[in-house]
Structure formats: C-alpha cells, structure tokens
Amino acid sequence: xxxxxxxxxxxxxxxxxxxxxxxxxxxxxxxxxxxxxxxxxxxxxxxxxxxxxxxxxxxxxxxxxxxxxxxxxxxxxxxxxxxxxxxxxxxxxxxxxxxxxxxxxxxxxxxxxxxxxxxxxxxxxxxxxxxxxxxxxxxxxxxxxxxxxxxxxxxxxxxxxxxxxxxxxxxxxxxxxxxxxxxxxxxxxxxxxxxxxxxxxxxxxxxxxxxxxxxxxxxxxxxxxxxxxxxxxxxxxxxxxxxxxxxxxxxxxxxxxxxxxx
Numbered sequence: 001x002x003x004x005x006x007x008x009x010x011x012x013x014x015x016x017x018x019x020x021x022x023x024x025x026x027x028x029x030x031x032x033x034x035x036x037x038x039x040x041x042x043x044x045x046x047x048x049x050x051x052x053x054x055x056x057x058x059x060x061x062x063x064x065x066x067x068x069x070x071x072x073x074x075x076x077x078x079x080x081x082x083x084x085x086x087x088x089x090x091x092x093x094x095x096x097x098x099x100x101x102x103x104x105x106x107x108x109x110x111x112x113x114x115x116x117x118x119x120x121x122x123x124x125x126x127x128x129x130x131x132x133x134x135x136x137x138x139x140x141x142x143x144x145x146x147x148x149x150x151x152x153x154x155x156x157x158x159x160x161x162x163x164x165x166x167x168x169x170x171x172x173x174x175x176x177x178x179x180x181x182x183x184x185x186x187x188x189x190x191x192x193x194x195x196x197x198x199x200x201x202x203x204x205x206x207x208x209x210x211x212x213x214x215x216x217x218x219x220x221x222x223x224x225x226x227x228x229x230x231x232x233x234x235x236x237x238x239x240x241x242x243x244x245x246x247x248x249x250x251x252x253x254x255x256x257x258x259x260x261x262x
Contacts, residue, residue, distance in 0.1 A: 005045040008071040038231035068112035073119040073254035076126030087137035119253035122225030136197030149209035159232040173203035176245040183241035185228035222253035
C-alpha cells in the first residue's frame with residue numbers, strides 16, 4: 001500500500017467520578033493497548049482512537065461524520081455491557097445496566113461509517129452493539145437465561161478461558177479458513193445474541209450450546225463481528241484460531257472502500 005490505512009477504534013469510557021483520586025470528576029476515554037497493536041499488526045494500518053464529540057464539555061464543532069469522512073474503517077472494541085433499554089428490556093439485575101452513553105456513541109459512530117460505505121468490524125461487545133443497532137436483541141446473561149449453556153466467561157481465567165467454535169459452511173468467514181471448520185477461541189463475555197438482527201447471517205457458533213460467535217451483514221458494505229477477542233490471541237502459544245485472515249479481510253475492505261469516489 002502506498003499509504004497506510006487509517007483505522008478508527010472506538011473508545012471505552014471512565015465516566016466522571018468525584019471520588020476518583022486522579023482526574024477527579026473528569027470523563028476519560030481510552031483504548032486497550034492490545035487492540036491498537038492488533039489493528040497495526042500487518043503494518044498496513046494505523047489505529048486512531050475516536051473520542052466522542054458529545055458530552056458536557058463539547059464545543060459542537062466536530063461530529064461523527066467528520067471522523068467517518070477522514071478514516072478508512074472502524075473497529076468497535078470490547079468492554080462494558082449494553083443498556084437493555086436499547087432492545088426494549090429492563091435490566092434483570094442492577095449490575096447489568098450497562099453503559100448507555102457508550103452505546104449511543106458507538107451506534108452513531110458505526111452508522112456514520114456505514115453510511116459512507118466504509119467497513120465496520122466488531123469485537124465482543126462490538127458484535128452486540130451492531131446486532132442491537134440493526135434491530136436485534138441480547139441475552140442479558142447467558143448463564144441465567146440459558147442455564148444449560150457452556151460457561152462463556154470465567155472471572156478467574158479471563159482471557160485464558162477458551163472453547164470451540166464451528167464456522168458455518170458457505171459464509172465469508174468459512175471461506176477465509178478453507179479445509180477447516182472448528183477452532184478454539186477465547187471467551188470473556190456473559191451476554192450474547194438473543195434475536196439476530198434483520199439482514200444479518202450467523203458465521204460461527206459455539207458447538208456446545210449454539211451461542212452465536214460471529215455475524216455478518218448482508219447489506220452493501222462490510223459489517224462483520226466476532227464474539228471473541230482476536231487481540232488477546234497468541235495462536236502459536238495457545239493453539240487458538242489465527243485471526244490474521246480476519247484482520248486482512250477487514251483491511252482489504254477498507255482499501256477497496258478507499259478507491260470508491262466520495
């Protein structure tokens with residue numbers, strides 16, 4: 001590539017907290033180091049964190065479309081739960097209230113990139129945001145609502161907790177891994193897809209309980225997501241799926257979108 005792709009990465013939020021000893025009462029936005037390093041792993045892309053243009057300190061001079069116009073693609077990173085109100089439910093427990101502010105920020109950011117035909121890739125929470133943004137719903141807690149399911153999260157093992165996934169034959173994801181359909185991935189989520197969004201297809205499932213592990217939009221631009229964290233994977237050490245083809249497929253879509261006149 002003559003010029004590296006510029007890939008947006010959505011921010012996580014530390015909301016204002018008067019009891020916090022540093023940055024007292026201030027809102028912080030950040031990304032995880034591993035996400036930035038994963039995006040940049042091929043050498044073809046530069047990760048760029050996109051701060052929210054909204055909030056009580058906003059000057060109103062920059063909007064989501066400004067970032068979508070400048071950058072070549074978007075990665076929605078993992079993190080907090082979604083607010084169940086976005087899919088018409090009340091939180092079943094207080095700890096599942098989620099982060100409504102971040103939900104609305106990431107949904108607006110994704111829509112801005114999709115409107116410009118630029119690719120969007122979701123990681124874990126990012127998959128859930130995209131499913132809800134397109135009209136789907138979530139299981140607020142897999143263990144509670146599907147008690148016979150596999151444990152998809154371990155507080156003790158965190159990113160060292162793994163299970164199998166099966167790729168759905170005939171999907172784009174399966175095409176990236178010819179000749180093989182079952183892989184091992186990390187699993188750090190307690191929420192997951194309940195009702196699949198309109199015009200989405202499932203690309204991978206957990207064979208033990210059919211929990212959705214990857215999805216893709218059937219619309220005119222690249223919108224895809226996985227429930228695992230590719231940025232946590234070390235294939236040579238952990239025996240897990242090599243996510244490099246997934247990243248390259250996303251970057252190829254960003255390069256193709258760059259060639260389309262604005």
